[in-house]
Amino acid sequence: MVKKGNTLKKSAFKDEFEDKPLKTKKSGSKIPLLPSWVSDGRAVKITGIFFVLLGIYLLFAFSSYLFLYFNWAADDLFSTFSFKSILFDTDVEAANWAGRLGAALSILLIKKGFGIAAFLIILVLIVTGIRMAMSISLLPAGKTFRNSLLGLIWLPVALGFIFQNTAYAILGGVTGYQSAHWLQGVLGKTGTAIGLLFTLVAILALAFNMPLELPKRPADPGEEDETDSANVKDFAFPNSKKNSQNVILEDKYNTVEFSVDHGENDLNNPAKPTGEKNIPEKPVSDNGFEKISYTPEPVKPVADVEFTIENQAIEKETVTSDQLPRFTIDTEFDPTLELPNYQYPTLDLLDDYGSGANISVQKDELETNKNRIVDTLANYSIQIDKIKATIGPTVTLYEIIPAPGVRISKIKNLEDDIALSLAAMGIRIIAPIPGKGTIGIEVPNLKPEIVSMKSIMGSERFMDSRYELPFAMGKTIQNEPYIADLTKMPHILMAGATGQGKSVGLNAIITSILYRKHPAQVKFVMIDPKKVELTLFSKIERHFLAKLPDSEEAIITDTRKVVRTLNSLNIEMDNRYDLLKDAQVRNIKEYNVRFVERKLNPLNGHRFLPYLIVVIDEFADLIMTAGKEIEAPLTRLAQLARAIGIHLVIATQRPSVNIITGTIKANFPARIAFRVISKIDSRTILDTGGADQLVGRGDMLLSTGSDLIRLQCAFVDTHEVEKVTEFIGSQRAYPDAYNLPEFADEQDTKEVEFDPSERDELFEDAARLIVQTQQGSTSLLQRKLKLGYNRAGRIIDQLESAGIVGPFEGSKAREVKVANEMALEQFLKDINSDHRGNNIPY
Numbered sequence: 001m002v003k004k005g006n007t008l009k010k011s012a013f014k015d016e017f018e019d020k021p022l023k024t025k026k027s028g029s030k031i032p033l034l035p036s037w038v039s040d041g042r043a044v045k046i047t048g049i050f051f052v053l054l055g056i057y058l059l060f061a062f063s064s065y066l067f068l069y070f071n072w073a074a075d076d077l078f079s080t081f082s083f084k085s086i087l088f089d090t091d092v093e094a095a096n097w098a099g100r101l102g103a104a105l106s107i108l109l110i111k112k113g114f115g116i117a118a119f120l121i122i123l124v125l126i127v128t129g130i131r132m133a134m135s136i137s138l139l140p141a142g143k144t145f146r147n148s149l150l151g152l153i154w155l156p157v158a159l160g161f162i163f164q165n166t167a168y169a170i171l172g173g174v175t176g177y178q179s180a181h182w183l184q185g186v187l188g189k190t191g192t193a194i195g196l197l198f199t200l201v202a203i204l205a206l207a208f209n210m211p212l213e214l215p216k217r218p219a220d221p222g223e224e225d226e227t228d229s230a231n232v233k234d235f236a237f238p239n240s241k242k243n244s245q246n247v248i249l250e251d252k253y254n255t256v257e258f259s260v261d262h263g264e265n266d267l268n269n270p271a272k273p274t275g276e277k278n279i280p281e282k283p284v285s286d287n288g289f290e291k292i293s294y295t296p297e298p299v300k301p302v303a304d305v306e307f308t309i310e311n312q313a314i315e316k317e318t319v320t321s322d323q324l325p326r327f328t329i330d331t332e333f334d335p336t337l338e339l340p341n342y343q344y345p346t347l348d349l350l351d352d353y354g355s356g357a358n359i360s361v362q363k364d365e366l367e368t369n370k371n372r373i374v375d376t377l378a379n380y381s382i383q384i385d386k387i388k389a390t391i392g393p394t395v396t397l398y399e400i401i402p403a404p405g406v407r408i409s410k411i412k413n414l415e416d417d418i419a420l421s422l423a424a425m426g427i428r429i430i431a432p433i434p435g436k437g438t439i440g441i442e443v444p445n446l447k448p449e450i451v452s453m454k455s456i457m458g459s460e461r462f463m464d465s466r467y468e469l470p471f472a473m474g475k476t477i478q479n480e481p482y483i484a485d486l487t488k489m490p491h492i493l494m495a496g497a498t499g500q501g502k503s504v505g506l507n508a509i510i511t512s513i514l515y516r517k518h519p520a521q522v523k524f525v526m527i528d529p530k531k532v533e534l535t536l537f538s539k540i541e542r543h544f545l546a547k548l549p550d551s552e553e554a555i556i557t558d559t560r561k562v563v564r565t566l567n568s569l570n571i572e573m574d575n576r577y578d579l580l581k582d583a584q585v586r587n588i589k590e591y592n593v594r595f596v597e598r599k600l601n602p603l604n605g606h607r608f609l610p611y612l613i614v615v616i617d618e619f620a621d622l623i624m625t626a627g628k629e630i631e632a633p634l635t636r637l638a639q640l641a642r643a644i645g646i647h648l649v650i651a652t653q654r655p656s657v658n659i660i661t662g663t664i665k666a667n668f669p670a671r672i673a674f675r676v677i678s679k680i681d682s683r684t685i686l687d688t689g690g691a692d693q694l695v696g697r698g699d700m701l702l703s704t705g706s707d708l709i710r711l712q713c714a715f716v717d718t719h720e721v722e723k724v725t726e727f728i729g730s731q732r733a734y735p736d737a738y739n740l741p742e743f744a745d746e747q748d749t750k751e752v753e754f755d756p757s758e759r760d761e762l763f764e765d766a767a768r769l770i771v772q773t774q775q776g777s778t779s780l781l782q783r784k785l786k787l788g789y790n791r792a793g794r795i796i797d798q799l800e801s802a803g804i805v806g807p808f809e810g811s812k813a814r815e816v817k818v819a820n821e822m823a824l825e826q827f828l829k830d831i832n833s834d835h836r837g838n839n840i841p842y
Contacts, residue, residue, distance in 0.1 A: 048132025055125035061102030115173035117155040120148040335520040350454035376421040392477035393449040393712040472512040489670035490642040495655035496674025501698040507716040519543040539729035546738035549779035550789035566633035571741040576644035588645035619652040638667035655685040669705040776805035776814030
């Protein structure tokens, strides 16, 4: 009877509201209350399918963006595009799998928004869509929305705090990074970490209904029995059954199942099953309400026992702080983190020329030369007590101890006579040998040995060296590898006649540093007026080279750009000295140690400083072309740049006094001389003779200020350099070469009057980009808008004339005078309205 009553009421409701259409006062025609496709649920299903497809689309877009971002191919250009350009600009292609719109949404929600927490939006969309389309509840809708919202708030801040100032900072997005930065300013690093852990525990407690109760003291067995019995007395009811309690624990929200299960168990009461069958249609039974109000209470003791164990586990995690070591902010900064998988070149890329194979063949030659030296000296009544031979790769050193009373000058004057008797060129007499008390006579070998770079690189002395900038130059007369530290030199001046080994010497210095240093630790500035010597290193431009922001090629071959580069290095030097002053340190090594230990704040402008090695070939050609314009900044670098990690390596084939001036020589204590034509050239480069008596083909003298060492330069062939550069160039690199500060010429500082009618087509896009990034840089426009330097420079001039950016300030980016995008849009609107107003005829 109850069922029939309910059916009648339901049909009456339909007759009154569904079958009677509304009448409008105006026309009196019948209009349905809702369209049929809405009332029958089709609109809900269509909306659900749309949500599911939108979630899948965003999943592809987000995944593609992160994959491209960590492979340095992200579509960050779309952050400056308008919605209209994204939809209708067919000239712009996107690498994102989801197209231009997917790239723009990824930038908005991941980079500028919530980082990887944006995937929670996809979860909400898919769960909601499946629930609407298929009436399937994968997860509780309310809990899913609440937990996702909490995740969107907490996760970006936590990731921004953990990965700040690293290549993975995008995982927290701009929102997380700025929030973490604000929290650190308010609470400090320790306070922020504690706050994040507290909010994590609070969110987990809310999400999984965890009780925040401390574990109780274990009671005695007797007390436990009493407590259990007391609990049973408090929560037990005469009519409650275990089955009904279990059903409530499984699904306490499903009141229909509870009523049916209870009705099946309570068979003694015939009236209750009838009322419970009507509950799905009309859940207003008095019995049902009474049972629902009392049944949750027996769950409490079970919940207390179960959650006490979980609460102990949570408390242990909080006490031991297992997650604290994961914060990279507590560890040292790793400058190589951007290229973590970089592999150093291997020795198999170099050739082995059979080093040391000729030593055993020279015994007869040694005996003959010894007898000739003794006979020649005897002819001039010079007696010797002892003679010793030391075999080198190119020359053999004969050390003689003259008899008492023999003057050293007398032996030194016989240099030409000894050369005549030995029938050899390149005889050099060292009288006396410093620190030994002997006189040395260097005689070239008939078959000089080729010293391979592989034998030097593989030596223990090079592999175990702890120098900051170790470079291998060759072998000494004792056949020992010569390894030096460029930071101790600190600059090298190299000279020699054409074809005597200068280019090989430069390749040896550069290659040995490439074998020992990571791209984050050292950069090269290469100047090659000859245009053919250093171009082999162009393959490692994005790894090891530095250049001006407006330069298309890292290897500088234009003499006019050399002046700008040297002045830019002077600006870099001044900027670095300012950083050292703020850090209260005296050199770059101490500064980088403090930065790695996170004692210097990057937000104050501090950064890891790589060494800069300036390699200049054909220096004489530069001096003849530019003269004082090059000498002045170069001299300043030589005088001051040592402490901040800028080192010069200069090579020339004309060591004349008008090329190598006294000012330059005074700041280059380390000098390398290959074979030169005359003694005057030798004295110019070394302040002493001897370079004119070298054999050539890599035979060299190295002066370190106090010592003069004869070396055989290690040979590095062209194909070896190509293999090394190809090995490095094939690996993952930085997006661009290391940018030196911008240097403004006189013509760059001229004021330009702003004429709205002559604005560039990309003027407004460039203005939005600069205001959005708050960086007024020409190189920024080149990279983001894919412009040439000239056009980007003109746009910067127009922006300066319009008052959007400030004037040029050396190495620093221009000041952006517009605070935000809203102010910029109003500014552009005013400019456009003024321009149109001026063209309206009155």
